[in-house]
Amino acid sequence: MTENESSFVEGDEVEVVGATGPAYTSSRRATTQCARELERLHADVISGAKSLHEQGVAEKPVIRQSPNRCIVQVGGVALTIAWLQNAMASVAEGELLVILWQGQVAPANTDASDRSMRSPAARSATALWEGVFVVEADKDDTWRWRQTSNGNAEHTSSNLAIACIDRVRSELAKSITS
Numbered sequence: 203m204t205e206n207e208s209s210f211v212e213g214d215e216v217e218v219v220g221a222t223g224p225a226y227t228s229s230r231r232a233t234t235q236c237a238r239e240l241e242r243l244h245a246d247v248i249s250g251a252k253s254l255h256e257q258g259v260a261e262k263p264v265i266r267q268s269p270n271r272c273i274v275q276v277g278g279v280a281l282t283i284a285w286l287q288n289a290m291a292s293v294a295e296g297e298l299l300v301i302l303w304q305g306q307v308a309p310a311n312t313d314a315s316d317r318s319m320r321s322p323a324a325r326s327a328t329a330l331w332e333g334v335f336v337v338e339a340d341k342d343d344t345w346r347w348r349q350t351s352n353g354n355a356e357h358t359s360s361n362l363a364i365a366c367i368d369r370v371r372s373e374l375a376k377s378i379t380s
Contacts, residue, residue: 226340227294235342236293237269239359240285244272246363247283251276251370260374266308273308279373280307280327281366298335298347300362302369303327304377331369335362 226232244267251263251274264275270285280303287296305327335347338356346356357365 225294227337228292231342232293232337232339233291235339235345236285236296236337239345239347240270243283243359243363246360247272247274247281247366250363250367251281254367254371254374259371264308274370275306275308276370277374278306278377279304279370281370282307283366293337296337297350298337300333300335300366301329302331302366302373304330304373330373 248263248265248267251260251265254260254276255262260276260279264273266273266275272281272283274281282299282301282303284299285296286299287293307327334350335357336350337345338348339345346358347362349355349357
């Protein structure tokens with residue numbers, strides 16, 4: 203065998219020079235950062251929805267929130283945000299699902315005697331827009347949400363929140379003029 207020939211045999215283990223462990227998005231650090239980014243995204247969306255009310259553009263928003271989900275109902279328009287991941291809780295394989303709805307998704311708490319909001323027809327909604335985003339990052343401060351249907355569109359959490367509220371504002375304006 204000459205100096206330039208390889209002695210690699212199928213099944214041999216190969217050491218990757220320079221490898222330092224799992225990719226960032228598969229790390230525990232990314233999981234922690236994901237929780238921070240989701241908190242930031244939710245907080246900015248909620249703040250934006252409240253500002254629509256303060257500006258007189260919409261009625262007071264109804265907000266439903268859990269660690270991986272956020273629903274904001276503003277009049278007849280709703281926005282849902284959900285972080286979906288596999289059982290291993292890997293950020294690398296997770297997806298952020300954002301849906302803009304026409305109709306009631308999160309009705310306000312009503313009096314227990316008012317059963318009209320309990321019927322499926324009273325809570326029906328139609329999806330107007332859907333975006334699926336994945337994480338693009340190699341460290342905490344490069345975190346971006348990349349839209350899967352448009353590979354070039356990347357957003358910080360704050361910019362994604364602004365884009366979402368802009369969609370809500372636009373849909374509210376359409377419902378006022380129609």
